[in-house]
Amino acid sequence: MLHVKSCISRHILVLKQHIHNKSRMATAGFSSKPMVAVVQMTSTSDKNANLQTAGQLIEQADRHGAQMVFLPEAFDIIGSSRQETIDARESLNGPTISAYKQLAKKYNIWLSLGGFHEKPSESDNSTDSRVYNSHIILDSSGDMVDVYRKTHLFDVDIAGGVKLKESEWTIPGQTIGPPVNSPVGKIGLGICYDMRFPEMSLGLRQQGAEILTFPSAFTVTTGMAHWQPILQCRAIENQCYVIAAAQIGQHNTKRSSYGHAMVVDPWGCVIAQCSDTVGLCYAEIDLNYLEKRRREMPVLTHRRHDLYGNIQLKVTVNIDDRESYQFGQHQVSSSHVFYRTPLTYAFVNRKPVLNGHVLISPIRCVARISELDSAEVADLFRVSQHVASVIENHVGTSSATLAVQDGPDAGQTVQHVHVHILPRKPGDFKRNDDVYEKLEEHDKDVEDYEWRLDDDMAKEAAQYRHLFS
Numbered sequence: 001m002l003h004v005k006s007c008i009s010r011h012i013l014v015l016k017q018h019i020h021n022k023s024r025m026a027t028a029g030f031s032s033k034p035m036v037a038v039v040q041m042t043s044t045s046d047k048n049a050n051l052q053t054a055g056q057l058i059e060q061a062d063r064h065g066a067q068m069v070f071l072p073e074a075f076d077i078i079g080s081s082r083q084e085t086i087d088a089r090e091s092l093n094g095p096t097i098s099a100y101k102q103l104a105k106k107y108n109i110w111l112s113l114g115g116f117h118e119k120p121s122e123s124d125n126s127t128d129s130r131v132y133n134s135h136i137i138l139d140s141s142g143d144m145v146d147v148y149r150k151t152h153l154f155d156v157d158i159a160g161g162v163k164l165k166e167s168e169w170t171i172p173g174q175t176i177g178p179p180v181n182s183p184v185g186k187i188g189l190g191i192c193y194d195m196r197f198p199e200m201s202l203g204l205r206q207q208g209a210e211i212l213t214f215p216s217a218f219t220v221t222t223g224m225a226h227w228q229p230i231l232q233c234r235a236i237e238n239q240c241y242v243i244a245a246a247q248i249g250q251h252n253t254k255r256s257s258y259g260h261a262m263v264v265d266p267w268g269c270v271i272a273q274c275s276d277t278v279g280l281c282y283a284e285i286d287l288n289y290l291e292k293r294r295r296e297m298p299v300l301t302h303r304r305h306d307l308y309g310n311i312q313l314k315v316t317v318n319i320d321d322r323e324s325y326q327f328g329q330h331q332v333s334s335s336h337v338f339y340r341t342p343l344t345y346a347f348v349n350r351k352p353v354l355n356g357h358v359l360i361s362p363i364r365c366v367a368r369i370s371e372l373d374s375a376e377v378a379d380l381f382r383v384s385q386h387v388a389s390v391i392e393n394h395v396g397t398s399s400a401t402l403a404v405q406d407g408p409d410a411g412q413t414v415q416h417v418h419v420h421i422l423p424r425k426p427g428d429f430k431r432n433d434d435v436y437e438k439l440e441e442h443d444k445d446v447e448d449y450e451w452r453l454d455d456d457m458a459k460e461a462a463q464y465r466h467l468f469s
């Protein structure tokens with residue numbers, strides 16, 4: 001009861017605060033409580049009519065002071081037949097997205113376009129007659145900030161209920177995240193059916209998401225049973241805001257959607273919900289409130305990765321998004337790095353003991369393994385395993401010495417946990433364990449001219465990058 005009461009009073013508070021308009025927010029420099037607007041609409045096969053409806057709702061959201069508007073899956077079209085929808089597919093440079101770019105620019109507003117029927121580009125699956133189901137983020141200048149392509153496809157056959165096989169017309173996406181930085185917070189992108197896979201939301205949360213989004217076209221049968229509880233679960237377990245724009249009502253004679261577009265806060269309260277018609281609902285995103293909830297109940301740090309493993313999203317990170325990487329007291333130029341994940345990087349050695357002698361370190365600089373969290377430990381060894389097998393293969397060996405440097409008394413000269421990977425060949429030392437003696441000596445009392453040249457190291461790293469691309 002107390003919980004319901006606190007949800008309601010919070011909701012009233014949120015509504016009261018909506019009287020602040022956008023210009024006031026702007027003067028305050030995007031106060032810590034930006035407002036989002038969530039769209040509920042009924043797309044049909046008439047693309048122009050859909051665009052017009054969305055345009056009117058975006059204009060309304062702008063007048064209301066929203067910084068970002070969230071549109072549902074299939075905001076562009078729901079054809080009366082599958083073929084009609086496929087025939088209407090467009091590339092990301094096509095007229096539909098161009099029109100939305102204009103709207104973003106005109107209203108100086110960020111847009112989440114929650115599920116676009118994207119035609120694969122020339123270079124990518126161009127012979128495939130299907131589409132990507134793409135969630136596009138536009139910033140307030142109309143620039144495309146990110147595109148997420150739906151990874152979980154809705155292939156279901158419920159007796160007497162829903163029968164849909166999305167994979168027949170949709171190509172599954174291959175990557176998830178990282179979250180997008182926006183004026184309303186860090187947004188983890190999903191689409192509809194993705195909400196049923198808690199690992200995906202957890203992965204996004206671990207990557208820093210403050211908001212999870214599931215723009216949807218939920219069927220009525222599944223919506224009645226699952227929509228709200230799933231959205232609340234994802235919000236509670238990840239301590240994130242969950243924003244779910246939705247399709248509603250009858251799209252054609254064969255298809256209708258559940259609606260109930262809503263925003264759930266990190267405590268699980270539904271703080272905004274659309275009426276049973278086309279329209280908008282609004283909510284403030286209060287990141288101080290989110291931080292307070294996370295501080296009071298730090299569920300993420302209470303996870304027992306040692307008992308049930310760790311979720312690790314397959315994220316593509318750009319090695320060169322920074323100039324250099326800290327390696328204890330040294331800086332390693334990004335041109336010497338050949339592989340990285342969000343937590344770990346691999347780089348060539350300045351004084352290799354053997355051909356292919358490379359190093360792996362956690363991105364966060366700590367001296368001891370005991371100071372790493374379980375996700376960092378798992379990633380360090382996963383990367384070590386992967387790099388060792390690729391470099392071994394490249395050098396033509398079938399063995400490797402992996403030596404972890406963990407603290408000064410064990411011979412660690414660089415105070416940053418690192419794993420030496422040394423591909424081994426028969427007879428490369430008189431006795432196998434001489435390798436440890438070499439490791440002890442190779443970088444001691446070295447004159448400057450004895451270190452390898454930066455250019456040589458960059459060449460070696462460039463060669464290895466190819467092996468990992």
Ligand code: AMP
Nearest residue numbers: 330348349350351405411412413414443
């Ligand atoms: P240890 O002496 O076992 O702590 O290992 C340190 C390793 O780091 C040695 O193999 C050095 O050759 C290597 N090293 C030191 N500085 C750099 C650097 N800036 N770039 C690449 N490797 C380095």
